[in-house]
Amino acid sequence: MTGNDSFIPVERIEQLIILIRGQKVMLDSDLARIYGVSTARLNQQVKRNLDRFPQDFMFQLTRSEFANLMLQIATSSSGYGGRRKLPYAFTEHGAIMLASVLNSPVAVRASLQVVRAFVRLRELLASNQELARKLAALEQRVVGHDEHIQSLFEAIRRLMAPPHTDRRRIGFHVRERRARYGRNAVTESDV
Numbered sequence: 001m002t003g004n005d006s007f008i009p010v011e012r013i014e015q016l017i018i019l020i021r022g023q024k025v026m027l028d029s030d031l032a033r034i035y036g037v038s039t040a041r042l043n044q045q046v047k048r049n050l051d052r053f054p055q056d057f058m059f060q061l062t063r064s065e066f067a068n069l070m071l072q073i074a075t076s077s078s079g080y081g082g083r084r085k086l087p088y089a090f091t092e093h094g095a096i097m098l099a100s101v102l103n104s105p106v107a108v109r110a111s112l113q114v115v116r117a118f119v120r121l122r123e124l125l126a127s128n129q130e131l132a133r134k135l136a137a138l139e140q141r142v143v144g145h146d147e148h149i150q151s152l153f154e155a156i157r158r159l160m161a162p163p164h165t166d167r168r169r170i171g172f173h174v175r176e177r178r179a180r181y182g183r184n185a186v187t188e189s190d191v
Helices: 011-015 028-035 040-049 065-075 092-102 105-160 173-180
Strands: 018-020 022-026 058-060 088-090
Touching: 011 022, 011 028, 011 040, 011 105, 018 065, 018 092, 022 028, 022 092, 022 105, 028 040, 028 105, 040 092, 088 092, 092 105
Parallel strands: none
Antiparallel strands: 018 022, 022 088, 058 088
């Protein structure tokens, strides 16, 4: 890597990558700034080369998506010098294709940094998914342990409970004799 192709920090470009329609994209105005051209020039070059930008490379935001985006990133309204047209969103492949359409040394160098930013985000996402998978596995193991610990506590409680007292005592008892022979039955204590 030479000093010339690292003029835009990858971290700065990563902050410009947003999630729209479930895809990681960059807006035309952000890419124009990175590639060193105006947004109008960038969009003009895209319109001249539409066959290079299929739907999976680029799409235009809807009004509701743009309104939602304006709220999230505090973009100025169209009445005060803001955008008057709906922005285009470029996927990783579309951002790379822009460099070939713009065909300037700045665009080529900047596209390398854009690619690095997308790759780094993909790696971060993959590592987060691996971490989430490991966390879920650990959680399952703990849940299993909780059930076993709970059954141990229940067994200990059963052992600590007093013995069942409804059992019939062995031997001859006075109450039984009186119940069997009546209240006037003579017992050993009467003799």
